Amino acid sequence: MKPIYRVFLALLLSVSALHAQQTGIIGHVTDAQGAVIADATVEVRQVGGTIINTKTNADGIYQVPSLTAGDYVVTVRAPNFTTVQVKTSMLIGQTPTVDVVLPIGSTTESVIVRAEDMAVDTTSSTVAGNITPDDVRNLPINGRNYMQLATLVPGVRVNAIVNDTPLGGANSGKFQINLDGLQVTQNTADASFGQPRFSPDAISQFQIITNRFDATVGRSAGVAVNVQSKTGSNDIHGSGFGYFRNDAFNAADPVVHVVTPLSDQQYGGTFGGPIRREKLWYFGSYEGEHQSSGITSSPLLPGSAGNLVFPQILTVNEYLGRVDYQASGKDRIYGRVNGFNFKNDKTFSSGTADPSSAYYATRGNYTILGDWNRVIHTNLINEVHGGYSHFQWENLPLYTSQAITFGAVTVGAPYNYPQIFNQNVQHYRDDVYYLIGKHSLKFGAEFIHSSNTGLFQQNLNGTASGCAAIAAKTVNGVSYTAAQVAADLFPNGTTDVSSWNYTNSTTNPTHTSINSLCALGTFTQGSGNFNISLPRSQIGFWAQDDYRVLSRLTLNLGIRYDNDLGIFDTGMKLNNGLLTPQNNDNHQFAPRVGFVYDVAGSGKTVVRGGAGMFFADVAANQTIDSQIFNGVTSLQQSITGSTANPLNLQSPFANPTATPRQAVQPLGPYVSTPYALQVSAGVQRELPFRTIITADYVHTRVYHDWIRLNSNLLQNPANPQFNLNPSGKYVAGTTVSCPTGGVMPDTTPGAFNVCAQAFTNVNQFFTPNESGAIYDALQMGLRHSLQHGFTSGLAYTYSRLKDSSESPFYYPNKPFVNGIHDEWANGQDDQRHTLTATGDFAWRFGLSLSGLFHYGSGNAFPTTVNTTQPTGYAPSYNRTFALNTTPIAPGATCPAAPCVTVYNNPANNYLDTATGYYLTKRDALYGRNIYRMDTRLQESHQINDRFRAIVAVEAFNLFNHSNYGNYNGIVTLPTYGTPAATTSAATGIPVEWRPRSLQFLARFEF
Known part of the structure; x- marks a missing residue:
């Protein structure tokens, strides 16, 4: 018992990160x-x-x-x-x-x-898929992003891998990735802001768990990704490679009908072998990329040239080094260092943004890991992990200016830039493996200390919204076109900020100035402390028993506990009356149970299933916003102009037309950690000819997901017909609105007061039970191992996703808690059919042909409006489009004004009798079907028994099918449902959408 006592003492003192299943x-x-x-x-x-x-x-x-x-x-x-x-x-x-x-x-x-071919797993009920070393080595990878192979796994139903995540848009807290047992997820902001990158030549394989991982894995309510780096061996092996592209071999974009300029080179190599045979090994890899391309923008200013292409330089460096040491027959030690950096000298936040919104983007990461595995006894093994990782990302505007919105057109630097975020994480973890009788036990504990720092200067340069659209004007009987007005506002173009015409003192004084167009608009100015400092300490404990009840039956029993100390910043006390969290979520116990039954006892057919709870990992973004934009740390003051006293945007608060107010977005007082219930049942069968088939039904129900609600309500959430009297209390039959908006505390018990002069919007983050998601799917896979030079695979998913929140920053259309019920609809990641098929065939004379075919039935996209919103309704993804007005079909005659022409399917529109407004359903626009065929034709030359030279050509989207990743979703515009251009190499536009392109490669291996 003495060795066990020492191990459990170490267990209590140890700390680390997410460990691979x-x-x-x-x-x-x-x-x-x-x-x-x-x-x-x-x-x-x-x-x-x-x-x-x-x-x-x-x-x-x-x-x-x-x-x-x-x-x-x-x-x-x-x-x-x-x-x-x-x-x-x-x-x-x-x-x-x-x-x-x-x-x-x-x-x-x-x-x-x-x-023996161990193809069917008879010990684990987890629903997962593996990307094998042959997949990584032989299949075409567009852009050499290893994660693009994730579509080979049933249950991964996205059409494009955006920023290294296998999930779609609603992925907050539902995704974790670890490398060699160490969590490396970027968790400052949403996962889609980017993740650490690894060269495909640095990793040997990876696994994606799509449902029900065991108790050793936590901090994800969705999927977990386990990646394994390559190691050295007793023989020296290495490679050198180069991948080359040029726009001369690319097809034109199907929307803008232009070929985007492109010159891309990816190059690098690997080297590994023994330092001491049978004892000490090393491995290293490097990959770099230099891409010169064009980024497409479609400025909406009148008179601007459409579909402008701007030069763009992108550079990437990725490296990894690893050492493995067999210290003794009982001790194994390894260490690893890896990192990457990414720089993009010009990109836009949107494909239809004005050139003045261009910004400079960087991403960077490095990680250091150490691991010690000790055999204490033949039945008792202890493993200790320790590591440190750093992730950094910056978005810096190229042109320092105010952001000004004219109607639907925004000119100027993004309002929420510059952004500088750092994530520094220390990881410590201990795992104990104990075999007693038929029980394979795993116990563990971990500690993660994260420090989120940086700078987030929102509205620092000022933002003007609600300015009149730039349109044709008549001044003193002289007509001026909209293009002439735009040229007068920006005589040297929008990127020459110093020439912007704020007043009539420059150029022609009879023309329109920026201030005159913004006379009725609102100006917001940020000031104060924008520094980020968020320390977090995460703890986790788990116990797992894989109990071999019978020779054919194994039970997977586990329980896990997690707690994120500091994520809700419980020490914050605001003197403006806003309530923030006072306690952490301390109740994150997650039981998990599963079974695996070997039907015939031959290991060729198993039935598996189970259920469990899985808590999400809370991104720092919400707490960062609460820490800065709370009305005390920094100010986001705004004033609204009038025709008598227009805004002076260059010094807006010199003579304000009203007392400045501000919008804030702190955490709500009773937030909790979202969690998911996951259930699965399935079968796995080994067929003849080295083929495995799997079929699983999976169900995931997410509870308490993030959402934003405007606490500055002008209606009674219990009865929308009740309004406010001047005292701020609800009185039936009284119609009154807050004269200046805002909220303030009230000492009267039970009162709900919303009238104060302090705030315009109080957009607080909440986690109500009504906010969540439901996912049901049939996930099927077919895998044929190497036989007669041929391997193949097939992944098919038939699914449906419904949710009531798109992300932590989602506003419901009806900003009341009881209105979230109306938000339930098909989510943006809803795609009914997804199919990926692969094949690799080795011919004679060193020739081989491989291919990857992907089909998606088209996922849902958000539907929005461009009409005036009702008072108190949320400003983002608001689907209200008419008040007491019957919508008419496109082309029909309006029987009586006012009328709204709605271009989406009338079946998606309905009248909300409580408010009298017509609504359109969430995410009612479905994209077109996706077809993509990627291929590689390769020739390999063996030189002696030691060396091999490879040349190949890869074709992506071989048949040049028109695939689209974005659409116009405004239901009141005739361009509703039309696709947007997909040629840009900008951040966020994945390569999977692009027209046909060719890539040439050369490799030398030994």
Whole structure:
């Protein structure tokens, strides 16, 4: 008991990050009559690598956990029995069962060698898919982003991988990624803002868990991604490569009918081998990219040239180094350092943005990891992780200016730039693996200290909204076109900020100035402290029992506890009356249960299923906003102009027309951590010809998801017909509105007061129970392993997703808690059918052909409006389009004014009788079907037995199908449903949408 005591003491003192779901080997050793053989010696040797020794327990069971996925030889010895060797291969996240029957004989007899294909996992009920080393090595990868291969996994239903996440837009807290057992997720903002990148030549394989991971994995309400880096071996291996593209081989964009300029070079290499054979190995990789391209913008200013293409330079550097050390027969140690940096000298926040909104974007990351695996006893293993990671991203405007909105057109730098965010994370973790009888136990604890720092200067240069649209004017009987008016406002173009015409003192004084167009608008100016400082300490504890109840039945039983101390900033006390969280969410207990049943006992057919709870990881973004934009730390003051006293945008508060007020967005007082209930049931079957088929029904229900509500209500949420009297209390039959808006505290018990002069909008983050998501799917996969030079795979998902929140920054159309019920609709990530098929065939003479085909039935897109919104309704994704007005079909005659022509399907429109406003359903626009065929034709030349030279050509979107990633979703415009251009190489426009392109590559391997 003394060694166990020491291990559990270390467990309580240890701390770290998300660990990959266990990869290891477990087995049962018997004689020819089925009797168990206790105390048999088991040696597990990685081909070209480490050796681990253990013994069977009294039940004849052995276990070797926490292995690097790859090829292994299991050797079992016992007195008076013939030694048996079993060759096996395993993928990351798998725990194959290698049962061994020892024939009676002498240990000096010939060793029996038997190869086994461990394709069906008989120990885990997790629903997951693996990207194998052959997939990473042989399939075409557009842009060399390894995560694009995620579509090979059933349940990954996106058409394009945006910023290295296998999920769609609603991914906050539903995604985690780890490399070699260390969590590396960027969690300052939403996951879609970018993740650490790894060269495909630096990783050997990865796994995506789409439903029900075990208790060793946490902080995700959706999926987990486990990535494994390459390691050195007893032989020296390496490579050098170059991938090249040019616009001369690209097709034109189907919308703007232009070929975007492009010159792209990706280059690098790997090198690995032994420092001391059988003891110490090393591996290193580097990949760089230099891309000269064009970014397409469609300025909306009158008279501007359409579809402008601006030059853009993008550079990327990725590196990884790893050392593995077999210190002794009981100790294995490895260390790794990796990183990347990304720079884009010019990009836009939108494909239809004005050139003045261009900004400079950078991303950077580095990580250091250490791991020590110690065999304390044949049945007891301890593993300690420790690491540090840094993630940085910046968005810096190229032109320092105010952001001014004229109607639907915005000119100037993005209002919320510059952005400088840093995430520094220390990770410590301890895992204990204990085999007792038929129980394979795992216990663990972890500690993560995160420090989020940076600068977020929102509205620092001022933002004007509600300015009149730039249109034709008549001055003193002289007519001026809209283009002439725009030229007068910006005589040297919008990017020459110093020439902007704020007043009539420049150019022609009879023309329109910026201030005159903004006379009725609102100006917002930010000031104060915009520094970010958010320390977080996350703790986690778990226990997992994989209990082999019967020889054919294994139960997966687990419970996990997590707590994020500091994420809600409970120490914040505001002196303006706004309430913020006073407690953390301390109730994150997550039980999980599953089963795996080997139907025939042959390991070829299993039935699996189970259920569990999974808590999300809360991004720092919401707390950062609450920390800065709370009306105390910084001010976001605004004033509204009038025709008598127009705004002076260059010094808006010199002579304000009204007392400045401000909009704030703190956390609500009772927020909690979102969580998901995940349920699955399925079957996995090994077919002839080295083929595996899987089919799983999965269900995920997310509760308490994030949403923003405007606490500055002008209606009674209990009864919209009740309005406010001057005292701020609800009185039936009284019609009154707050004269200046805002909220303030009231000492009267039970009162709900909303009238004050302090604020315009109080957009607080909440996690109501009504906010969430429901996902149901049939996930099917087919995998054919190498046979006669051919491998193939197929992943099909039939699914439906409904939700009531798009992201933590989503506003419901009706900003009342009881109105969230009306938000339930098909989510933006809803796509009914997704199919990905792959094939790789090796011909004679070193020729090979591989391909990847992807089909998506078209996902949903947001529907919005461009008409005036009712008072108190939310400004974002607001689908209200008419008050007491019957919408008419396009082209129909209006029977009586006012009328609204709505261009979407009338079935998506309905009258909300409580308010008298017509609404259109959320995400009512579905995109067109996606078809994409990527191929690689390759020729390999073997030079001696040591070297190999490869040349290849890859074609992406071979048949040049017109695929679109964005549409006009404004239901009151005749351009509703029309697609947007997809040629830009800008951040956020994935390569999967683009027209046909070719890539040439050359590799040298040894």
